[in-house]
Amino acid sequence: MFGDRNNVLIEPPAPAQPTASLPGGPGSEGEVHLLDRLSVLYRYRRIVLTVLVIVLIAGIVQTMTTTPEYRASAQVQIDDERNLPGLSTGADVWIENSVFMSTQLQSLRSKDLIRTIVGPLDLANVGEFNGTDATPTGLGGALSSIRARVTRPIRDLFGSTTPPRTDGPPADSNLLLEDRLVDEFTARLDTSIVSDSRAIRIDFVSRDPALAARAANALAQAFVEENLKRRRGNLDTTVADLKREVDEADKRIREVVQAMAEFRQTRNAAALTNPELLQTRELADEAELRLAEEETRMARAAFEALDGIPYDDQRIDTFPAMYQDPEVRRWKNELITRQTEMASISKTLGENHPSYRDAVIRVDDARAQLKIARDIVMDRLRNDLKSKQSIEAVRRGNLQSVQNLRADIGTKGIEYSSLERYRESEQGMIAELQRQLTEAGVQANAIRNNVRVLESAIAPTYPFKPDVSRNLLIALFVGIALAGVLAFGLDYLDDTIKTPEDITRKLRIPFLGLVPSVRGDKQPVLSGPVPHDFGEAYRALRTSLVFTSGGESTRIITCTSAQPLEGKTTTACNLAMVLAFGGSRVLLIDADMRRPGVHKALKISNTVGLSHLLVGQARVREAIQRTSDPNFCVMTAGRTPPNPSELLSSERMKQLIANLKQGPFDWVVIDTPPVLAVTDAVILTPLVDGVTFVLGAEMTRRRLAERAVQMLMVSRPKVVGAVLNRVNFDRNKYYYSRYYGHQYKSYYGSSSGSSVKA
Numbered sequence: 001m002f003g004d005r006n007n008v009l010i011e012p013p014a015p016a017q018p019t020a021s022l023p024g025g026p027g028s029e030g031e032v033h034l035l036d037r038l039s040v041l042y043r044y045r046r047i048v049l050t051v052l053v054i055v056l057i058a059g060i061v062q063t064m065t066t067t068p069e070y071r072a073s074a075q076v077q078i079d080d081e082r083n084l085p086g087l088s089t090g091a092d093v094w095i096e097n098s099v100f101m102s103t104q105l106q107s108l109r110s111k112d113l114i115r116t117i118v119g120p121l122d123l124a125n126v127g128e129f130n131g132t133d134a135t136p137t138g139l140g141g142a143l144s145s146i147r148a149r150v151t152r153p154i155r156d157l158f159g160s161t162t163p164p165r166t167d168g169p170p171a172d173s174n175l176l177l178e179d180r181l182v183d184e185f186t187a188r189l190d191t192s193i194v195s196d197s198r199a200i201r202i203d204f205v206s207r208d209p210a211l212a213a214r215a216a217n218a219l220a221q222a223f224v225e226e227n228l229k230r231r232r233g234n235l236d237t238t239v240a241d242l243k244r245e246v247d248e249a250d251k252r253i254r255e256v257v258q259a260m261a262e263f264r265q266t267r268n269a270a271a272l273t274n275p276e277l278l279q280t281r282e283l284a285d286e287a288e289l290r291l292a293e294e295e296t297r298m299a300r301a302a303f304e305a306l307d308g309i310p311y312d313d314q315r316i317d318t319f320p321a322m323y324q325d326p327e328v329r330r331w332k333n334e335l336i337t338r339q340t341e342m343a344s345i346s347k348t349l350g351e352n353h354p355s356y357r358d359a360v361i362r363v364d365d366a367r368a369q370l371k372i373a374r375d376i377v378m379d380r381l382r383n384d385l386k387s388k389q390s391i392e393a394v395r396r397g398n399l400q401s402v403q404n405l406r407a408d409i410g411t412k413g414i415e416y417s418s419l420e421r422y423r424e425s426e427q428g429m430i431a432e433l434q435r436q437l438t439e440a441g442v443q444a445n446a447i448r449n450n451v452r453v454l455e456s457a458i459a460p461t462y463p464f465k466p467d468v469s470r471n472l473l474i475a476l477f478v479g480i481a482l483a484g485v486l487a488f489g490l491d492y493l494d495d496t497i498k499t500p501e502d503i504t505r506k507l508r509i510p511f512l513g514l515v516p517s518v519r520g521d522k523q524p525v526l527s528g529p530v531p532h533d534f535g536e537a538y539r540a541l542r543t544s545l546v547f548t549s550g551g552e553s554t555r556i557i558t559c560t561s562a563q564p565l566e567g568k569t570t571t572a573c574n575l576a577m578v579l580a581f582g583g584s585r586v587l588l589i590d591a592d593m594r595r596p597g598v599h600k601a602l603k604i605s606n607t608v609g610l611s612h613l614l615v616g617q618a619r620v621r622e623a624i625q626r627t628s629d630p631n632f633c634v635m636t637a638g639r640t641p642p643n644p645s646e647l648l649s650s651e652r653m654k655q656l657i658a659n660l661k662q663g664p665f666d667w668v669v670i671d672t673p674p675v676l677a678v679t680d681a682v683i684l685t686p687l688v689d690g691v692t693f694v695l696g697a698e699m700t701r702r703r704l705a706e707r708a709v710q711m712l713m714v715s716r717p718k719v720v721g722a723v724l725n726r727v728n729f730d731r732n733k734y735y736y737s738r739y740y741g742h743q744y745k746s747y748y749g750s751s752s753g754s755s756v757k758a
Contacts, residue, residue: 044487052479052484059475068463072212074202074220075194078104101193105200105646108191108223114182116226117218121211123181128207130181141597185215199454209459216457228449242437249430255425285399286460292392299385306378331370338363376442383438390434394427418434461758497695503722506702507709509693511542514724515571517697523570523601526577530720533729541723545579547693555659556668556688558591560681562708563674566696567725569597572671575692580632583664587624589635591684592673593644596637602627609638613656620656633665644673648685657687675708682715690719697727 041048059318078101083204107113123129190203202220206212302321322328349355372485399419450508500511515537518524526535545557559572576588589610599606604625611636612618624632641647660668670688672681685691691712695705712720 018073030049041484041487044490046481047490048487051483052260052476055479055482056472056475059471060479062475063186063466063468063471066466067207069205069207070209070212070460070462070467071203071205071464072216072457072460073204073214073455074208074453074457075455076202076223077197077452078222079198079450091118097198101198101200104459105191106357108200108202108219109186109189110175111182111186113222113226114185114189114219115178116186117222118178118181118214121215121218123185124177124210126208129184130177146623161297164657188215189219202457204457205465209461213457214458217453220453220456224449224451224453226436227451231449239437239440242433242440242665245429246433246437249426249433253423253426253430256419256426259422260419267306275702282402285395285402289392289395289399292388292395296385296388296392299381299681302385303378303381303385306381321377322374325373327373328370328377331366331373335363335366335370338366346665379442383435383442387431387435387438390431394431398424424463494698496698497700497702497705497724498698500724501696502702502725507705507722509709510719510721512544512692512723513537514697514727515541515567515574517726517728523597524574525570525601526581527602538574541575542582543580544721546582547577554663554665554668555690556657556670557690557692558670558681558684558688559674559692559694560672560712561674561694561696562676562700562705564595564677566674566694567701568674568694569671570723571692571694571723572669573598573601576634576667576669577629577632579667579669580629583631585631585633585664586667586669587633587635587660587663587665589668589670590637591648591670591680592671593637593647594680596640598634598671601637602634604634604636606636606638609636611638611641611644611647614652615641616652620659645680645683646677648680653684654687675711676704682711685712685715690721691717693720693722694725695722696725699726 062412079418112223118124188205191203192201192203193199202216204212204216204217204219207622237540249422302319306319306321338359342356342363345353345356345359359601373406497507500514503511516531516533518534524530524534526538559568561568569590572588576586579588588598590596591610592598596606596609599609604627608618608623612622613620613623618638623635623638625636626632647653657668672684675681681691693712709720
């Protein structure tokens with residue numbers, strides 16, 4: 001602000017507010033670099049490292065105390081044999097397939113299906129299922145164990161015991177136990193559709209690797225069997241009932257035949273029937289036998305004609321049994337239609353197009369269905385031949401029986417005829433049952449299971465949980481996140497003025513310089529031994545004052561602060577001394593008459609001072625004291641008056657400052673009280689050339705500093721510049737290494753005491 005009187009005027013006096021073009025001035029927020037954000041982490045590095053170590057230790061404890069769990073995987077393949085209507089668009093097919101696979105996925109997790117394998121797996125005797133091995137693991141288990149160990153001596157001391165429960169439900173029944181096992185099994189089960197396939201993956205988790213593999217395989221096999229049973233429906237039951245009825249009828253026929261044989265042997269069977277009736281019966285039986293033989297021949301011809309021809313031979317469609325069958329016609333036409341579509345797609349889109357591959361699949365599906373339909377026709381012809389042969393055999397036996405009975409006449413024929421009619425009735429019944437059984441068997445054999453085990457599970461060798469690397473990585477990320485949130489939260493809550501950037505951006509006043517803190521000494525002054533960087537800081541501050549304004553008259557500045565204990569008095573003393581060391585004639589005035597401190601810092605007498613001068617009890621020459629430096633004079637505060645504000649606003653004070661501007665001094669430095677404490681500094685501001693606003697680093701909150709600056713600006717000062725005092729370079733290295741270099745403090749050598757003048 002103020003240059004030496006003998007020095008050349010560098011520039012005109014600075015305005016009260018810096019222009020927007022000045023670095024750090026109002027309107028120039030400055031670029032926020034990533035290092036500015038990372039510097040916050042460095043500032044709170046101890047907290048960050050503590051949080052990070054705690055979270056990592058928690059992750060390690062979680063990992064080391066977690067019981068290993070194994071996961072076994074099996075896969076089942078599900079082929080869609082449904083006839084999707086139309087198959088017109090790929091989107092429709094995709095939607096149908098997606099719904100179908102989702103339904104199968106839910107069926108695989110059905111509790112009814114799981115209930116069928118709970119017993120065979122003997123889960124009721126497995127500790128992790130029946131609750132006997134339900135100790136919690138991981139960090140929660142460790143905390144539970146610690147809590148139990150801490151509280152157990154207290155419970156034992158007071159003899160606290162938990163009485164047995166007499167209320168509530170009775171002991172679990174077998175059904176409730178089974179439901180609980182099913183729920184536990186479901187909780188450990190995970191099913192998912194394998195991407196781009198018709199396969200479902202079954203994952204089962206257990207502490208026993210062998211049990212995990214057995215459970216996955218058992219569920220896959222049960223799903224295959226249940227699916228086949230569902231597709232067959234009641235056909236299996238019908239076939240079993242028909243077989244049982246055929247066996248019972250065959251047993252009755254054997255009993256009747258045996259009774260007839262015994263009758264013939266014991267009762268002269270040759271004379272049982274009337275010869276005329278037997279002859280008529282014989283003729284009828286012969287006619288029926290010839291008819292049965294003709295039907296058998298035709299059935300054999302129809303079967304043998306098709307038996308040797310492949311199902312895809314074109315000649316097979318010339319036989320009535322084939323082209324009259326509705327299913328054969330349907331799938332024949334469907335095959336032709338799909339082949340036509342495939343040829344059209346091949347011609348228009350090419351054989352590499354996905355639609356062509358889908359068309360090929362549909363053609364193969366139609367060809368497979370046509371083969372099934374033709375196989376059913378062949379089975380029907382084969383069963384029809386067997387049925388005709390059975391009827392032929394029965395009628396040949398009937399004819400033979402009549403021929404044998406022609407020799408037996410008389411009263412024995414009635415009883416024998418009754419046995420014969422019973423036998424014929426049973427034979428007719430068994431023929432009908434055999435026909436029904438044949439048809440049911442053909443239908444059951446035509447149904448094929450569309451689910452099969454694609455890959456069986458094997459016992460895993462290594463556990464999948466705990467995943468050491470994953471847990472530690474998560475703990476590291478969580479620790480970094482928590483530490484970052486805590487560091488930035490503390491930095492956000494800490495709104496004190498810490499850096500020169502806070503002064504220029506938040507207070508919007510020029511920054512003159514910073515002064516490092518000195519350990520141990522509350523009021524370090526340049527007249528005594530001080531660290532070298534401390535002295536260099538005031539030399540830099542002197543340069544800022546000289547080069548920010550100039551003039552040939554005496555420059556009068558005040559030193560003030562927002563609140564007490566920010567070091568304004570020490571700054572005023574050192575600033576005055578460093579100006580004197582530079583060759584300027586300097587007068588230091590202690591205007592803080594409430595709590596004077598200049599005489600204490602400089603260790604001089606306070607007998608006569610400013611208060612005596614203002615009340616007329618002393619002259620200027622009597623109030624000014626000389627020091628060991630001929631260029632440095634001091635006017636202490638004097639006796640504490642009852643009305644300091646009135647004295648500072650008096651005409652005597654104004655006249656004193658006016659006289660000093662024309663006096664022999666180049667600089668006059670006035671130490672004033674804090675702005676927020678009293679109004680003394682505001683009163684003197686319009687009378688001086690500039691204000692040096694001292695801010696204690698990490699001491700003054702931003703709102704208080706802003707309020708103090710506003711109060712100073714009300715009096716319209718010519719220039720206001722800020723000094724950041726008591727800066728802890730070691731603690732704030734995160735900032736000053738960024739803006740001043742990491743060698744800022746060590747550049748001038750060690751921190752040994754120095755009182756060299758410059």
